[in-house]
Amino acid sequence: MSPRNVLESQQFVHAATAGRRAAGCWKLATGQALSLHPDTHGVLQIAQGQAWVTLRGVLADMPGAAVDHVLRPGEQLTVAPGQHVVMEAWSGSGCAEPVAFRWDVLAAPALAQPASTAARDWECGVVQPLRDLGQALGQGGRALGTALASVAGAGGRFAVGFARFALLRIAAPLQRRPA
Known part of the structure; x- marks a missing residue:
């Protein structure tokens, strides 16, 4: 198909x-x-x-x-x-x-004997919702992983920025001191 x-x-x-x-x-x-x-x-x-x-x-x-x-x-x-x-x-x-x-x-052969109604009902009522749940959990896990990676990246950028700020605040007064 x-x-x-x-x-x-x-x-x-x-x-x-x-x-x-x-x-x-x-x-x-x-x-x-x-x-x-x-x-x-x-x-x-x-x-x-x-x-x-x-x-x-x-x-x-x-x-x-x-x-x-x-x-x-x-x-x-x-x-x-x-x-x-x-x-x-x-x-x-x-x-x-x-x-x-x-x-x-x-x-x-399927044209002659279709699947039973109970089997189709089981497939649509139980099996497919379980597949949908598994797919949703997989998508949720990927979204959570992406969010955690973004948070880790933002935390890293914050730490680098803070370190740069702290060094500038400490280094600037040291450079202005007369010898």
């Missing part, structure tokens, strides 16, 4: 980064859009919130046509290779909540 930006003015979330497949539960914050160009069959399923999804590509007899969908929790959309999906959080009232969704690549 290769992500591609569609609109330069919006913030975009890329579902796949270097060396990582886009599968499992994902979150899409309000004000962000997601653009997908899958190279295999897949299913987009909404776990939480509402999403406005535009599906563009080969649709029946209309190549290049676009169809809009509003997907609610539990609803899904099958996407064929070569189609383009743009998704964003949506609410009719104007204040959209973040969207939690699943993207599953469909292989031939």
